Amino acid sequence: MKLTGAQALIKSLEHEAVEVMFGLPGGAILPVYDPLIDSSIRHILVRHEQGAGHMAEGYAHATGRPGVAMVTSGPAATNIVTPLCDAYMDSIPIVVITGQVPYANIGTDAFQECDTVGITMPVTKHNWLVTDAQDIPRIVREAFHVATTGRPGPVLVDVPKDIANQQMDWYWPDGVDMPGYKPTTKGHAKQIKDAARLMSQSRRPVIYAGGGILKARAAEVLRELVELTGFPVVTTLMARGSFPDDHELCLGMPGMHGNYTAVTSMQQADLLVALGSRFDDRVTGKVGAFAPEAKIIHVDIDPAELGKVRQPDVPIVGDCRQVIEELVKAVLADKAKHSGDDTQWPSLAEWQTRLRDWQRDFPLVYDQQPDGPLKPQFCVDQLRDHTPDDTIVVAGVGQHQMWTSQRWKFNHPYTFVNSGGLGTMGFAVPAAIGAKVGMPDRMVWAVDGDGCFQMTAQELVTASSERIPVKIAILNNAYLGMVRQWQELFYEERYSEVYLSPDLPDYVMWAEAMGCVGIRVDSPEEVEPAIDKANDIDDRPVVIDFRTDYREKVYPMVPAGHSNDEIILDPAHDTYGER
Ligand SMILES: Cc1ncc(C[n+]2csc(CCOP(=O)(O)OP(=O)(O)O)c2C)c(N)n1
Secondary structure, eight states: OEEEHHHHHHHHHHHTTOOEEEEEOOGGGHHHHHHHTTSSSEEEEOSSHHHHHHHHHHHHHHHSSOEEEEEOSTHHHHHTHHHHHHHHHHTOOEEEEEEEOOGGGTTTTOTTOOOHHHHHGGGSSEEEEOOOGGGHHHHHHHHHHHHHSSSOOEEEEEEEHHHHHSEEEOOOOSSOOOTTOOOOOSOOHHHHHHHHHHHHHOSSEEEEEOHHHHHTTOHHHHHHHHHHHOOOEEEOGGGTTSSOTTSTTEEEOOSTTOOHHHHHHHHHOSEEEEESOOOOHHHHSSGGGSSTTOEEEEEESOGGGTTTSSOOSEEEESOHHHHHHHHHHHHHHHHHHTTTOTTSSOOOHHHHHHHHHHHHHSOOOOOOOTTSOOOHHHHHHHHHHTSOTTOEEEEOSSHHHHHHHHHSOOOSTTOEEOOOSSOOTTOHHHHHHHHHHHOTTSOEEEEEEHHHHHHHTTHHHHHHHTTOOOEEEEEEOSBOHHHHHHHHHHSTTOOOSOBOOSSSSOHHHHHHHTTSEEEEEOSGGGHHHHHHHHHHOOSSOEEEEEEOOTTOOOOSBOOTTSOGGGOBOOTTHHHHTTO
């Protein structure tokens, strides 16, 4: 069967079971938008290509399936670089198709030409410039394979316009043949045995669960390991929900804004079992002072992670789910072999008591007076308590993100979507739309900052016209709050270019103009009714403008570059630490 390259591209996406793609057409990609009219694939027309990329990410985060975006050449391709980099940092599988100027024009500074493959090379797991329409099905198959296997990540396929118009003979490849790409998924048996041995000696262990748990769909087997060993668990920003917050062995989030117990447990541990985590600087603080007494077991599918920051005692390359399954067996065997010997697998009661004492003595604190200014933490708590348990929560970047991660109870995997590695302001609105498209039966709430919201809010026009009923809570503190916090604490309160204004824009009017319902909340007693009202609306997006107290800071905090031992608690802790 003869097809054009464009027809072959769309047909290949259908063969990859793509149900939806996010994009915006233009000159170089025009040939591919034509056969899309006759395709089963739903296309969501965004207002800015950055939105398409983050929607694809949100879709992938929530569903585990690759998100797909399609845009034209030049400025459209550069507009999607930020989501590519975001997905690269957070290992999110997305496939981006870009149009390119005709092949013969490449290198001539043709209209809307840019070196997309060159620009995106450092922020994609792999990219392809198509030079022959006959290659398209093979390349699409490879692109989805690379995006979703091993350590997942973004890929890009750049399609020159004349190649999209070229005739080819249709085929669909049986599989992929990429001899240079064979991710190791099965952990080494001896290393796994050694890991179990090391675990048997530990008196102060902590499981350091990272985003790799979610990528590997390993939440269930992680729980099995935890319940078998009694080891407490910290869940990083990218792993929130991979182990339920309401479990007694869950210590919550570690790192720069982690809670005291999570941070200090790692510092004082004698063993860290790092599962799909990457010793990010936001978790370790000053690396040389991080968990000084801990031996390290490090499991990761990407061999480049092992020893990148901290040398592991037992490195294991492999897929987290497969490795943990084997580790469970190895622990069972080790326990059986050493039963009766109380030097092995000692009781962890003392350690667990110490952790519980810290949780009691150093809780997260804030003070909402009934007639006082509205506290952002109170808004997050109310949202948490008045939404279904399996609500998908999407955060922007800044203080609101940290409060959301700290205070929400993530009891299910794939319920927290946020930008961890790149910290991309503007992520929340489009990512929430993508998550809702992928999971239409679930409630999706974005918690956003006023600064972040202003970066990509126009995608709510997309959401309204496509009837995607996401809900957005803006914690409007009239500032670039997180930057203000750093200026207050580390730049002697010299506030430089961080004031935004609470009223400009008028968020309610803006929301209404974009086809959403807009609600404004000024005081604590208005919070719950507003949330209830938003929850009842299911035919359009809703935006709540929560006017929050700009003075609130995120605590605890480990100052950048400092040791986690120098964790700063909320100064008010002593006053209302008993809450
Ligand atoms: C695209 C981008 N630009 C700048 C930053 C630096 N930055 C990090 S947090 C932040 C402030 C965010 O302000 P807002 O959205 O109002 O959230 P808040 O911290 O007040 O909750 C800024 C500017 C960033 N992370 N991303």
